[in-house]
Amino acid sequence: MSAQELFVAAARECLSAGRKSLSVPQSLDLAAQVSAVDLGLKPALLYDSNGAGADQVQRYLSSLQSSQLVSKSLLTLDLNGNALIVNPVTVRTNVEQLFHDGGVSVIDVRHSLEKPAVADPLTEELKSMTHDLLLLLRGFELKEA
Structure with a gap:
């Protein structure tokens, strides 16, 4: 095939x-x-x-x-x-840019919003969530190595 x-x-x-x-x-x-x-x-x-x-x-x-x-x-x-x-490597790279460059825009598309909105990437909630995501993605990368 x-x-x-x-x-x-x-x-x-x-x-x-x-x-x-x-x-x-x-x-x-x-x-x-x-x-x-x-x-x-x-x-x-x-x-x-x-x-x-x-x-x-x-x-x-x-x-x-x-x-x-x-x-x-x-x-x-x-x-x-x-x-x-x-793709965990690509996502991790993009998420790391969020911390290092500060030039990444985050769009909040929650259903509870009337329309999508640009979120402040520096809020503590977003920083914490991003940190947890990075740890998770690094964990997947280590399992493959």
């Missing part, structure tokens, strides 16, 4: 929500986005193509990893029901 066929098969097998499975173009678009995360071109991907949950996204990612279509370093995170595919 070609890489394209493997990507489509994995998406259709792992990411169907009820009777809804991804079309070939959707599967290939997702493959391109996951590959961009794997290559470090983007730090993460919020999966929102259909109603598939984080467990299904994890199965999809594991299928791609076992087929050697993407590296084993990618992670799936479930943040309050939102599934993210994450």
Whole structure:
């Protein structure tokens, strides 16, 4: 099977929500986005193509990893029901920039807000959350080494 066929098969097998499975173009678009995360071109991907949950996204990612279509370093995170595919090294680098450069903007997109807002990256709550995230990401990197 070609890489394209493997990507489509994995998406259709792992990411169907009820009777809804991804079309070939959707599967290939997702493959391109996951590959961009794997290559470090983007730090993460919020999966929102259909109603598939984080467990299904994890199965999809594991299928791609076992087929050697993407590296084993990618992670799936479930943040309050939102599934993210994450490149821990790229995310860690971006988060570290938040502390060192101070030039990174943080956008608050909580549902409780009427519209997204630029957050102050220097609040104690955000600093604490960012510190905890860095520790978590470094832990994943150490497990792989």
